[in-house]
Amino acid sequence: MNDEILDWGIAELHRRLEAREVSTVEVIDAYQEQIEIQEPEIGAFLTLDLDAARSTATAQDTRRSRGETLGRMAGVPVALKDNLCTTAFPTTAASRILEGWIPPYNATVVDRLADQDGIVLGKTNLDEFAMGSSTENSAYKITKNPYDLERVPGGSSGGSAAAVASRMALVGLGSDTGGSIRQPAALTGIVGFKPTYGRVSRYGLLAFASSLDQIGPLTASVEDAALVAECIMGHDPRDATSLQEASPLLLGALTEGVRGIRVGIVTNLVEIASPSIQAALLRAADALAQAGALISEISIDELAFGLAAYYVVAPAEASSNLARYDGVRYGLREPGATVEEMMIATRTKGFGPEVKRRIMLGTYALSAGYYDAFYVTAQRVRSLVRSAFDRAYESVDLLLTPTSPTTAFRIGERSADPVEMYRSDICTIPSNLSGDPALSVPAGADPDGLPIGVQLLGPPRSEQLLFRGAYAVEEGLR
Amino acid sequence: MTQRATAGPAKGWEYVIGLEVHTELKTRSKLFCGCPNAFGEEPNTSICPVCLGLPGSLPVMNAQAVDFAIRVGLALNATVQRSQFHRKNYFYPDMPKDYQISQYDVPINANGYLELPSGRVIGIERAHLEEDTGKLVHRGGHGRIESAAYSLIDYNRSGVPLLEIVSAPDIRDPEEAKEYVTELRAILVAVGASDGRMEEGSLRVDANVSVRPIGEATFRTRVEIKNLNSLRSLVRALTFEGHRQVQLYENGEAMIQQTRFWDEERSLTGALRLKEEANDYRYFPEPDLPPVAPDVELIEERRTELPELPSARRGSIAMILPELSADLRETIIADACWPYFRSAVDAGITPARAAARCANELTALLPDIGVLAPERFVEVLAIEDRGDLGASQVKILLREAASDPTPVKELVTKLGFTARDEDAMKAMVEEVVIRFPDEWGRYLGGDEKVAGFLLGQVMRQHGRQISGAGARQALLALADEARSGAE
Incomplete structure (x- = not known):
């Protein structure tokens, strides 16, 4: 039972x-x-x-x-x-x-x-x-x-x-x-x-x-x-x-289907994925086609810049958002001779290495003299990603990409190389920069039996269409 | 721009002063949450997750604060514009998020000006919205954070809306700085944005000051003096700092740009630790708040609703009473006094009388004005204007009219002032005339000077109960009768 x-x-x-x-x-x-x-x-x-x-x-x-x-x-x-x-x-x-x-x-x-x-x-x-x-x-x-x-x-x-x-x-x-x-x-x-x-x-x-x-x-x-x-x-x-x-x-x-819906496969994001993921993505595209969707291929080169922009904007905001964890009001407090020393000791002990890395990245990106080169440039790239999506959605209704370039990696495998770790998110980051809805749906497994997901992207507030697409993939691959 | 005799810090030198005035807006709730915006509550009782900056909390804009900011902007002749909030990042225990939500390059109000009573015009660079911090109380040591044994924090003030009004460096001496703050305060109170109470911290002043030889066109290195919390401190701190700077220049010493504090007890400014000013605030747009874009209709509506501001009041007085002294004028245009004067003049009371009663009796009564509303005040003055009561009686009547809610007419009777008709008054004068036949004869013979003596006798006999003007009327009437009887 x-x-x-x-x-x-x-x-x-x-x-x-x-x-x-x-x-x-x-x-x-x-x-x-x-x-x-x-x-x-x-x-x-x-x-x-x-x-x-x-x-x-x-x-x-x-x-x-x-x-x-x-x-x-x-x-x-x-x-x-x-x-x-x-x-x-x-x-x-x-x-x-x-x-x-x-x-x-x-x-x-x-x-x-x-x-x-x-x-x-x-x-x-x-x-x-x-x-x-x-x-x-x-x-x-x-x-x-x-x-x-x-x-x-x-x-x-x-x-x-x-x-x-x-x-x-x-x-x-x-x-x-x-x-x-x-x-x-x-x-x-x-x-x-x-x-x-x-x-x-x-x-x-x-x-x-x-x-x-x-x-x-x-x-x-x-x-x-x-x-x-x-x-x-x-x-x-x-x-x-x-x-x-x-x-x-x-x-x-969900059951309204995808007949006549135009779905674009984002080729430049497919190319960076492992072969088994590429194959799974094509199976998902095929499922959509079987359900009546119109499949095409599209390359959106600007999406590749998203990763770099993201690793400026996100740490910048994080450096400010995480300032409040200072030991004064709640959470950990380490002793210190002065308020300042207490705050430094608390944050030194309380935050792990990745959090510290991002606080430092973000603080640097917002600093006088670097703000324009980093934060402002990153915001410009963000607008670029937004307009690249807008252009794409003139010719298609939904986009199809891998969710991750690889299946699950081994514990510790990427810990030593933060940039390699950051690359795990290359396909997902653009939707956060643009604020658009996105959904990952299972699409089989690789030869080791590790799950594969494919991602559907839609224009702002297109959740209904996105779910119709996801449901069609799920049904088609069942 | 009117020229003005300025008092420099030393012969041949002048001040260059710009002021940053922080005023607490008297909204019902705080800037980004629903906590009451109250003064004097028990510490840490007017707080919530938002104004404590707890993890996960988010700010939501208070529409009333925006409304007040617009009113002030319009009153300062500024451009009211679509504005953006920024985060000003620095660590301090009174600031729960360790950043302050403020406005940076696009403030809600920009490029205004303020005209001083002297006629001088001071530029207003910006008037922007921001949140207040909590309040630190240092125990032990010298009351400063670095020497304290421990510090207490009250977050009731955290998130209270502030409007920071930044003047251009147009102010030329400490007295003018005082005049500027006084005028600005009057405007803030007049538009209803602030209660203007400096002693409660609802108006706080930071001053940027430098000196230069008269005639020099550029500005020299400036010093910022923080937290000047009274007009007296403002004038004294600026004067001290001006002298200090001139002395440095004259001794050939280096002037460094720094932040100083005013020590009222020791009457000097001192440097804050260098560390505190080496801040890079890392401003960036506040992602939790969309831009504040007041619509044109609202701005125009607020423009038409602006009350008569001090400068306009001065203009009215210049028309009605051009001879009035500046001191009396400033007393009368004060917010508490002005509605009384305006009502009196609008009701046709002799302007000079209205001005005199406002500046003297009314001003004395204002701290405890009781039931003396402007209409009631006008009613009393009308009696005086008609000559029904004398000045000394009116002064008593005003005092009584403030504390005793009885209708003015009945109050007059109650005080036993004019219940007497003309015949009774005549009878009182007649009594005196009979007692002083010689003087009466001289008066009838045309010696006007004796009238004063005779009336004085009447007053002495019957005291303040009768009106001097009424007695004079009775005397004239009696004289007419006597003369016509003699013919």
Whole structure:
């Protein structure tokens, strides 16, 4: 029975719960059993509270038995990336500097999931402050890829990805600044969605790079991703960059198909991917063509500049966003003879090497005399990427690219070479720079059995079309 | 531009002064969150995740603060424009995010000016919005952070909206600096943007000052003096600094650009540690806030709603009472006083009388004005204008009208002032005339000087209860009767 429960998507789970074929408590028990088996191997979670989850489940069963209508996420076990503020769990961003810090408020997305009766099991591991592509930069633990325990799950939302991929949670929430939802989704064989910038409130997300960060779901299926997205999208008055318009309905649109939709394969991003990924991408394109989409090839050379621009803009914003971790108000405080010495000691001990590297990069890029050469130039490249996308979308409706140039790499393989690590995000970064929606969907495996993901990109606010495309790929490759 | 006799720091030298005035805007809530913008609360009670800069919190713009900024901009004849927020990055424990959200190269207000009572025009480079920091209290040592045993932080002030108004280096002496701050304060209060209370820190001044030989066209190295929190400190600090700089030049010593503080007790400026000014603020556009773009309609609406500003009030006075002294004029155009004067003049009260009563009795009453609204004030002055009551009675009546809500007419009766009619007044004068027949004879014979004596007797007899003007009327009437009876 338990194994069967873990196979159900949200819709199936909902139906079974409504039909009283299963109780919410039984669902939580099934996930608990899975966690007890898998978690010691995988290490996806930083904190777990299954007792709290079970008492929420009990309460939901009582409510249901009283005839109450429950929310759309009723009974759904959720894993939250540990950079989302929660009053019920510490929120650390996988950093020593926030060890044990319990926020006095919930992130907007956390409240929205709770409003829909989602059940949070725990908080998941990440690269410290979401800076990384392998989850190796966590100050607490290394999360393993469920398909090969010697390999990374990707990052920075590697904990949420590994939790969903190993069926320890039905839904994961992650954040995506340069690919941190999509790349781990691809490396662990699940669906990862980054909405249009402003579609999901960032209130309560520990900021890495404010103009790039977006929260989104990691799920086993496109349908589940659509449902979770519908629950968390929508204007939030507490986030001034949040879009004012009504969010698109995604679930209902999935089956509308892609007949006549023009999809462009971004050849210059395909060329840099490994052969098995290229082959998988062609299979995905073929699935779209079978469903009636019109496939073409397009080269968008400007996208290659995105990586360099990103590694100026993101560290610049991060250097400012992370200034507040100074030991004065919360988190770690190291002793020092003066306030200044205390701050230096705290930050020296509290931040890991990658975070320090980016703070220094960003501080340098914003410094007097370097600002124009780095920050201003990077912003210009950003506009270039935006206009390159705009031009592309004059001739196609969606773009198809690999999500990552490679499948999951070995733990430690890229740790010594940060630039090689940064290149992991070359296909995902352009959508963060442009603020456009993007989605990674599973497309088979390489000869070693490691999952491959392909990425669909769309113009701003084109989530509906994006999900129709993703659903067609998923169906076609099934 | 009107010339002005300036007092230089030394013979042959002049000051070059530019002021940065920070004013707290009296919005209901803080600049980026819903916490009340209150003064004097218990420490750390008016705070939330946003103004504490907790991880994950985000700023949201307060529309009322933008509105106030626009009003001030318009009152300072500035261009109100689409503006961008920037982050000013530096580490300090009173600043919860370790950056301040401020405006940098595109402030909401730019290129204005302010006309001083002297007629001199001071350029306003910009007036921009920013958030205030928390408040540090250093315990032990000399009250400065480096010597303190420990420091306490109150974040109630963190996120309170500030408008920083930066003048051009157009100010030429410390007294003019004082005049500028006084005038600016009056404008801020008049448009309702600030309560202008310097002692509560809702108006704080930083001064940039240099000196140069009169006639020299370029500016010399300037010094910034931080946190001048009273007009007295401002004048004294600038004077001290001017003298210090001249002395340095005359001794052939080097002037270095630096930030100094004013030590009120020791009456001197001292240098801040070099470290604190070696900051590179690494400004960059605040990604959490979209640009603030006030629409043209709102700006025009606010323009038409601007109250009469001090310079316009001065203009009105120059028309109505051209002879009025500058001191009296400044007293009358003060925000608290002006509505009374305006109402009185609009109601047809003799302007000179309105001015005198405003400048003297009203100003004395203002700290505890009670129920004396402008309409009530005008009612009292109208009685005086008609000659129904004398000046000394009106002064008493004004005082009573402030503390006693009885309608003015009844109040007059209650005080026993004019319940007397003309006949009663005549009877009182007659009593005196009978007692002083010689003087009465001289008066009838045309000796006007005796009138004063006779009226004085009446007043002595009946005191302040009667109106001097009324008594004079009665005396004239009696004289007429006597003369016509004699014919």
